[in-house]
Amino acid sequence: MQKVENWTSKLDTYLTSTMDLPFKVGHHCCCIAVAHCLKEITGENVVRGIFKGVKNQKKADKILDEYGDVYGVAEHIATLYDIKEIPISYATGGDVVVLSIPEDRIALGIIGLNGRHIYTAARPCGWATFPLSHAKKAYRI
Numbered sequence: 001m002q003k004v005e006n007w008t009s010k011l012d013t014y015l016t017s018t019m020d021l022p023f024k025v026g027h028h029c030c031c032i033a034v035a036h037c038l039k040e041i042t043g044e045n046v047v048r049g050i051f052k053g054v055k056n057q058k059k060a061d062k063i064l065d066e067y068g069d070v071y072g073v074a075e076h077i078a079t080l081y082d083i084k085e086i087p088i089s090y091a092t093g094g095d096v097v098v099l100s101i102p103e104d105r106i107a108l109g110i111i112g113l114n115g116r117h118i119y120t121a122a123r124p125c126g127w128a129t130f131p132l133s134h135a136k137k138a139y140r141i
Contacts, residue, residue: 001042001081001141003094008113010040011094015112015119015127022125025060030107031073033121034096037110041094041141046077070106074098074137083139091115091138098137099130106136 004010014037021028038046067073074096078085083096091097093113099120101107109120111132118135122128 001038001044001083003041003141004043007041007094011037011110012113014040018127020126021121023121023123025057026055028121029060030070030109030120030122031060033119033127034108034110037094037119038096038141044081046081070108071098071137074108074139078139083141086138086140088132088135088138090140091132091135094141096139096141097132097135099134100136101128101130101134109135111138 018028023029026032035046038044064070064073067076077083086095088097091111092115093111095111097109097111097118099107099109099118101120101122107120109118109130111117112119116132117129118132119127119129
């Protein structure tokens with residue numbers, strides 16, 4: 001995947017404009033929100049077909065079960081788009097991570113432009129931010 005010109009301003013605009021967007025499965029959940037970020041960064045629609053038509057938690061859970069879990073979704077997308085896993089210590093702004101969040105959950109996130117915080121769509125609304133120490137896997141975009 002190649003980053004588009006001015007991807008930093010596109011990502012910043014997207015994150016800012018969706019900061020208060022309510023969490024909604026299939027619209028603003030961790031996988032879809034990161035996919036929207038990747039579209040801003042690369043111009044590619046990476047979840048086309050994977051989460052198409054997902055409108056509720058039951059359908060989302062069925063797809064997650066198909067891939068095993070969020071790790072499986074991340075690996076599937078990485079394989080399809082030849083996205084390389086990197087050591088977490090090398091991850092920087094615009095890279096995708098799998099992270100641990102409260103209640104022993106796993107989510108997809110995007111590293112913010114400052115390189116120190118991970119953004120993930122979380123309940124009840126908007127973007128939740130976590131320190132990079134929550135990352136379990138990282139992928140170079």
